Amino acid sequence: xxxxxxxxxxxxxxxxxxxxxxxxxxxxxxxxxxxxxxxxxxxxxxxxxxxxxxxxxxxxxxxxxxxxxxxxxxxxxxxxxxxxxxxxxxxxxxxxxxxxxxxxxxxxxxxxxxxxxxxxxxxxxxxxxxxxxxxxxxxxxxxxxxxxxxxxxxxxxxx
Numbered sequence: 001x002x003x004x005x006x007x008x009x010x011x012x013x014x015x016x017x018x019x020x021x022x023x024x025x026x027x028x029x030x031x032x033x034x035x036x037x038x039x040x041x042x043x044x045x046x047x048x049x050x051x052x053x054x055x056x057x058x059x060x061x062x063x064x065x066x067x068x069x070x071x072x073x074x075x076x077x078x079x080x081x082x083x084x085x086x087x088x089x090x091x092x093x094x095x096x097x098x099x100x101x102x103x104x105x106x107x108x109x110x111x112x113x114x115x116x117x118x119x120x121x122x123x124x125x126x127x128x129x130x131x132x133x134x135x136x137x138x139x140x141x142x143x144x145x146x147x148x149x150x151x152x153x154x155x156x157x158x159x
Contacts, residue, residue, distance in 0.1 A: 003067045007032075008076030018064035022056075023047045025063045026073055034074035034103050038132070045131030048104035048111075049073050055111035055130075074103035082110045082152060089147035097135035105131050109145045118153050119145070 004013045007030065014029050026032050026049070035058060038046030042057035049058045050072040077083035086109050089095075096102050105128070112119060112127030119127065124145045133141065 001064075003063055005063070005066060005071060006069065007071045008073060008079075014063070016063055019062045021059050022049065022061040022063050022066055022071070023058035026058060026071075032073050032075050036100060036103055038101070038104070043130075043132075044101070045104040045108060046101050048107040048131065050077070050107060050111060053111070053114060055108050072107075074107060077107060077110050080110070081155070082113050082148070085148040085151040085155075086110050086113065086144070089144040089151065093140050093144045093147060095137055095140040095144045097133075097137050101131060101133045101135075105133065105141055109141070109148065112145065113149055113152060117156075118149055121146075 001018050002013055002015050004011055012030060014025055016025055016029060023035060023037060026035050035049055036046040037059060038044035040059050042060040047057055047059040048055050050056065051061070051066055052069050078087055086106055090106065108128055108131050112124065116123050116127070124142055128141060128145065
């Protein structure tokens, strides 16, 4: 079947089965390999993308369910003010160790900060809880989300 998707602001038409996971459409059909395969069951968060602004596990999301919706991948999130603030905080605090989980971590952090611009520590823990990091960089991830929040709230006050 043919599906027209809105991915990172561009319309893309793909010819795949309706139940093909969005992850495989993004990676294998469209060639955007930043979104990672982790567990294939929506449990680890490595495959997180945004669907209409909500963090979504692409490995368990059939492509037919996102037709007509806006999908943002790690390749596109950096074009947003929130994505830029998160990326800057990640680099400033040297969050990345092996890096495999980081696209999903960043996508979840951006979704959290869009819905809760000034999250409490509990909000950050809850918002990031579905993302696993085999290297254990959770403390740096938490600090980076806090740093990005401060950057975003300062920019709003100045603007």
